[in-house]
Amino acid sequence: MRSLESSVPHRLGRRTNFIPALEGKPAKWADVIESVSDAQKRASLAKSVVSTTLVRDPDGRPIVTTADVDVMAQLTPDQLFAVRRPASHKGMRNYISRVTVPSQAHDSRAVWCESFNELSHLRDLLITMQPTQVSTQPLRLEWVFASGVRSHVPDFLLRVDGGKTMLVDVTTRSKLDDPRLRSILQLTRATAETIGWEYEVRTELPPQRVRNLNFVHAGRRDVRQDRSSAARLLRQARRPIDVERASQLLGGGSLGYLRLWDLIAHGLAHIPLDEPIDIDSRVSSDRPAGGGSWLVNL
Structure with a gap:
């Protein structure tokens, strides 16, 4: 890992960047697409990747560093600051936001989302994956091609159960029609796999799921309950149980519902997120199986 001069934040249109600009001329897209389509060249590019990161020094201050594959494999989301931040601007169409996320190194932490699409997916991951660490815009991946360089800033880096690390990109179906983006995402997948990360x-999530995520996420509040004991109570209840029955087990009335939404929002109880929520919705202690129409296999 090589330390660089700490970057002065600079505004470039819709984002504020905290790392130096990428050096070198951009690689020709024809070169990028051809190289990534070749499995051997793609693997070679993935192994030779370099990232620019903004990491926390021993005093808690951000410093700009570069890292190869071996060093990146040791990084954790809690070590990383965002390398860029969305900025509001006249005529903007994006919905930018900050989200409180879990952390093992800090009492609390908030990260930026660059769009409503990203916000919805982060909420989905917080509920369904229960990550212990989260960083957004965590690093800039840089690859050298014969004709120049190309880079990419993924959207999320998460540490999940079992110590696994997951890199996530959020986009739209229509953008995937662009062969340039598909090539960059395919190369990002190969790079993540080389590092030892999932990707x-x-x-876009289904509209009903987005509505449910927004509703459930609003239930992340301190309702003065022992969440572990409350989750255990639901697990021990006679099956099946629905929302109404679960709320009664948790104290009944409005407080029982608040406690239930709090458990669901923290991933300690689960309900179907792809259909309307009502008092008959089934409550489960089992994490929902992975997969969904929004996951893309490149």
């Missing part, structure tokens, strides 16, 4: 490309 997901996510597109």
Whole structure:
């Protein structure tokens, strides 16, 4: 890992960047697409990748560093600051936001989302994957081609159960029609696999799921309950149980519902997220199986 001069934040259109600009001329897209389509060349590019990161030094201050594959394999989301931040601007169409996320190194942490699509997916991951660490815009991946360089900033880096690390990109179905983006995402997947990370490309969530995620996420509040004991109570209840029955087990009335939404929002209880929520919705202690129409296999 090589330390660089700490970058002065600079505004470039819709984003504020905290790392130096990429050096070198951009690689020709024809070269990128051809190289990535060849499995051997793609693997070679993945092994030779370099990233620019903004990491926390021993005093807690951000420093700009570069890292190869071996060093990246040791990085954790809690070590990383965002390498860029969305900025509001006149005529903007994106919905930018900050989200409180889990952390093992800090009492609390908030990260930026660059769009409503990203926000919805982060909420989905917080509920369904229960990550212990989260960083957004965590690093800039840089690859050298014969005709120049290309880079990519993934959207999320998460540490999940079992110590696994997951890199995530969020986009839209229509953008995947662009062979340039598909090539970059395919190369990002190969790079993540070389590092030892899992990788997901996510597109738009179904509208009903987004509505449910927004509703459930609003239930992340301190309702003065022992979440572990409450989750255990639901697990021990006679099956099956629905929303109404679960709320009664948790104290009944409005407080029982608040406690239930709090458990669901923290991933300690689960309900179907792809259909309307009502008092008859089934409550489960089992994490939902992976997969969904929004996951793309490139």
